[in-house]
Structures are given as structure tokens and as C-alpha cells.
Amino acid sequence: MRAAAIFTVLLMIPGTALPADLEIRYSALERMVAAQMFTQEGRRYVRGDRAAKCQYAYLEAPKLSAAGERLQVAARFSGSSAMDLFSRCVGMGDSFNVTITAVPVPRKGAIAFQDTQVSTAKDSYYIRRVRAAMMRTFDQDFKIEIRDQARRLLEQPTTGAVYQQELKDLDLNAIRVTPDALVLVVDFKLVVK
Numbered sequence: 001m002r003a004a005a006i007f008t009v010l011l012m013i014p015g016t017a018l019p020a021d022l023e024i025r026y027s028a029l030e031r032m033v034a035a036q037m038f039t040q041e042g043r044r045y046v047r048g049d050r051a052a053k054c055q056y057a058y059l060e061a062p063k064l065s066a067a068g069e070r071l072q073v074a075a076r077f078s079g080s081s082a083m084d085l086f087s088r089c090v091g092m093g094d095s096f097n098v099t100i101t102a103v104p105v106p107r108k109g110a111i112a113f114q115d116t117q118v119s120t121a122k123d124s125y126y127i128r129r130v131r132a133a134m135m136r137t138f139d140q141d142f143k144i145e146i147r148d149q150a151r152r153l154l155e156q157p158t159t160g161a162v163y164q165q166e167l168k169d170l171d172l173n174a175i176r177v178t179p180d181a182l183v184l185v186v187d188f189k190l191v192v193k
Contacts, residue, residue, distance in 0.1 A: 019107060019173055020043040022150070022184040026064045029182055033062055037142070046137070047079070054082040054089035057130070059098070061174070066177045070101040079130060104182060106172040111144040111182070133184060146172065146184065154190055166191040 024032070038044045038060065048056030057079035065072050077098045083089025098120050102113035117137040118131040153166045167190060174185040 005108070011047065019185045019187050022146075024179045024184065024185050025181045026066075030062060032101075032142060036145060038062060046141075051155070054080050054091065054151065055082045056080055066179050067101045069103070069177050070115075070117075070184065071104045071177055073100040073102075074098070075100070077130060080124075081126070089175070093184050094126050094130075096120055096122045096127060098134070100130075100134065101173075102138060104175040106175060106184075107143065109145075109147055109170060109172050110147060111172070111184070112139070112174060113142055114139050142161075142172065146170075150186075153175065154188075163192050 017102055030060065034042065040050055040058075041062045043050075043058040044062075045058045047058075057077070058073040059077055062073050062075045065074070074100055077097065078095040080091070081095030082089035082093055100116060100118050102116040104111050106112070106113050108157060116135050117136070118134045120127055120131060147170055150170055154167045155165050157164070167188060170186060170188040172184055172186055176183040176185070
């Protein structure tokens, strides 16, 4: 009874909006990440590009899931930090599976990461350098934009509809990791015209 009274009072206050939960299943999140970040033949280059023969690093085949209260990204890393000597790469390089876990946080309307941890089954001098570099840069460089996806979802025209919908003022407030999905707590205004 008390909760109903509070809800009624909130509805009467102009400009008051209650946050909504937006649940994104990991399979859908993988497709979003692939479309935004893994755009070069399913790869995310963190150094060099497809044409680089001896100086490159990329991640591919990301799989997202929960690891307790952290988001887990399992991917394949391939890289080379070598010199081109007579058309041969001489130096360090390797290819291995990597598991990245991080706490997802809202940052400027996007899903960003903090407290990143990187683990691998293999170990070597080169792999330790890669892990250290990934931990430093993952928090800064990786983010998942959600505004455009939310806009496409909420503004999608319905067959035979006599009105249009427009998403305004989307704000990402909090993120929760669940076993099946990432739950985004958002405030938004949907204008029907």
C-alpha cells in the first residue's frame, strides 16, 4: 500500500521519470560488439591493420558471458612485434586464447569498463607484455555504444501505425551483470507524434 502511494505521488510530480531496465542478452550483445568493434573481417585491430605483415595485433571471435558480477569476453588474440628482414618477420609474435573480465560501468551514455583483468592459458615474455598492455588499454579504448541501437529499437515503425516514435534524452545510469544478460538501467523520453 505504501509503495503504491509513493508511485502515485511520483506520477503527479511533473518531469519525474522512473528508470527502466533494458535487458540485453549476451548473444545480442555479441552482435552489437561485432558490428561496432570487430569490423575488419571479424577482427578488432589494436595495432596495425590487415596490410601490416610484421607489426600487428588483433582480437577475433569474441564470446561474451557473465563471470560473477563481471562481464567476461573470451577471444582469440594474434599479434606480431617483429621487423621485416628480407621479406621475413624476425621478432616476437604469437596467437592464443585470451579471457578478459571487467566491471561494466556507464560512461557518457555508453557501456565502458573498469578493473580489467586479462588471463591466458599460455605464458611467455610476449604474452605477459600483451596481457599488461590489454589491461592498461581495455578500460580506456573499449566501449559499447547503446544510443543508436536503442534508437533503432524504440523508433522502429509499426505496420499500419498512425504515429511516429522518437527517442529523446537517453541516459545510462547503472549496469548489472546477470547470468543471462547485461541489464542496463536507463532513463529516457519517448516522444509519440
